[in-house]
Amino acid sequence: MSSKPDSNNVHSAQNLHGSIPNGAHTAVDVVLDTAYQGIDSNNWSDLFKLARKSELPEFIADMFAGKHINQSEDRPALHSALRNLSKSPVILDGQDVMPAVTDVWRRIEALCNKWVGVTDVIHIGIGGSDFGPRLAIEALAHVPDIESRGMRMHFLANIDTAELARILDRAQPNSTRVIIVSKSFTTLETTMNAKAVVAWLKDNNCTKGQIAKALFAVTANVPAAKEFGIADDHIFPFWDWVGGRYSVWSAVGLPIALQYGFKTFEEFLAGAHAMDLHFKNAPLENNLPVIMALALLYQQEKHGIKAYAAIPYADALDWFPKWLQQLDMESNGKSVGKDGKPVKYSSPVVFGSAGSNAQHSYFQLFHQGPEIIPIDFIAVRKPMSARPESLAHHRILLSNCLAQAQALAHGKTDSNPNNVYPGKRPSNLLLLPELNAFYLGALLALYENRAGTLGALWNINSFDQPGVEYGKVLAKPIEKALASGSDQVVANESVDAITAERINFLNSNS
Template identity: 35%
Template structure:
């Protein structure tokens, strides 16, 4: 990948000058000047997902300069490098090939002269076979009861992705009940174990290294709980415990038999792992056929990202527009508002995908950056957010670019619920963009009587109701939330994040910041177990630890 300081590029300098010219132009003025604005700034993915980015503070020149910036960074070549298995995760000396996991119909994908598609297909077949046995009730627990519950034990990418997908695809779910244990807090384990019958429950331990402290602590607790059940022997674990990992040796040592080991590989990042054996819980929930459609949707978006010219490339354009706000308007957050209750965890999932990927402060030249990198991602399902934080979007002092996502067809046709939901979706994106001026309020109320107890005139009153608008949004209209469209949507955001990482000149696929807290926690744990007072750290940390020890 091209290693440049983005702020030193010709395109960045042009964008700076361009920004000074248009920073105060209102979105409503942009629409008034161009009746074809929607047509110019919208794209359609296979007639299943319409992306409207016309309600942004951009012009054709903005897009031109942003695309020039992408070209200065050789973005097209960087995309090919990822798909080709080049070692683009430089700090960990790894390729980044989660895209290969969903290209399971391709006959040959080579990495270091090894056809990795063979092992990918073997794992997919194993997922297909096992999920079929559990769903059909052929697989039984140690007492002969068929499986009713599945507990996924993992954290981060081993939890957020599968949990989000399973909940998002609830209408496709079968009879099995799903539970997720992630938090190190023992309460999380206990509360899940209260809900299940051990005799009819299987446990999926999901950890790439099989050493993650939170996951392995929770897994050991569950294992010990299982072994304390009446008439249970160690061999009975083979009916209930399964591992999703790359560390076969640690899996066997834990007590899980080789046949229950579902491997994935070092070139799969945790936050991109739901496409791998980490997605076993997804296949168990919606069946292998639907799981394969999830992969197919992502694969088709991969092909779009890889083969579509930059000026029509959905993830590229959205990534560039995101950079436009964070580095020229100096926004710090992005809202993700999904108008579908099943997808209530989508924003939470994107938090990790984006913030763990691009939350970096050192560039690929080992220099501290002087530009904005990863944005803070947050969100809440519509219409809940409308009755809490939307007030700040409409009348606050923050500029917050937002993504609005909605299916046009609902899975639950109850009266006119969905029609009303759609009306709010369209109304909010329009209101945020166009707002309502003081003149509008005065004109609407010119012939109406007005109370004068606290305000001398209408202007003094209506000033409080003015919504300035000019808040940028992208609208995503999905035909329906299906395994295919969800797969495509997830891959779209993955590639948007990759695009931004390339141009921000950072490494998006490591997460060294996560490791610091882990290493210190191990050290603190040994101190907590000792009887001596802590004197090793700063006065605050020492005092907090010692206060706990005295308590």
């Protein structure tokens, strides 16, 4: 394995110059400024008392210790082990998981070193098997002078064949590799898309040997991958103690290493590991994930907020809000707590897109709508290109970010009610020194740890997702009815009267 960056000292040359703003906090050179949250020192004191009353320090310790904090599935949530570059032991039920994790790192690096002559990679996965690697590939493509191996990386998630067709029209079958990513290896969208891609390879005269060489899998269900026809040495495992939406740090992140080199993947892990060490060790009053979680909880208590927005003032992070939607709403979008009783609060609706594009879309609602919607403004201190106009453009980008936060906080009075801005709209400002693999990893781990913190404060299990399954169950009899072609479907225990009418309409017009 190549030399790894020190997760405690990496990028020390990027240390902040000058003092950070009053009331701001920093970790791993990431600055969090909560000055516009409208939370005074007494409020903060009460919030930290609440965190301790909620046994947040114990939750953090239990998570890193491998305790079974995912109670409904009787599992730990040890995604932090996947980026534990120190290799310090992580004990799960008496066994150190780090040798297995380290072996996957070794295999990823070996594959990077020998995978040559590949023009296209089709990464097949959905949800947590898609969002993380897709975000990282898109974000890091904007890093000036980043190593790129020249392969086209395609992400195939949707069962809609439009996405499949677009990819297959571009890919070159004889030099394509396929990575099938599914924790269970039973996800319908993923297995159907994988079979379609294999059929495409066959239709383009690829031999059985060529197809075997082309197929790879990342899964916790190794037997199912073998049954699909994937060779043992092409299967990269991850484990049931890793939630899908927390899995980009595992072999699910293989596209990052393949596209940008294993060293870049290590730097991505190192940034996350450094943020984990901060989350694990920093006192609550200086702990970035904890502070962000408590600020959101305060706005729920004070304003009854139902939504918040994440607005990255970096085009490279346009996919970040989509990744965050799954992280927050799948983790914490629940109405029942760990004790089986209704909860007072759970995840707000999450949305967002890159600023300043968002300003010209839905910021009107932020400024003058009746609902208060907190915002996380995310900005990068350095421009993301080496163009001669980059500094001038970046100043305008940053000035828009700062101006929007100020306008939302203070508002504006006017004799014309149409021109009144109520103000007192809360926001955070997150500042990254630059956007590279290290700071991208730190940013994602910051929000992952914030999601777990919020779950602990709300008494919610952030690591299961039972609500996702019911619709999948109902889809099976509906698909069978659609496949029948009959326009005489009647309501039954699996299909209600409205759905039966819709099936009949679709079948009669097919």
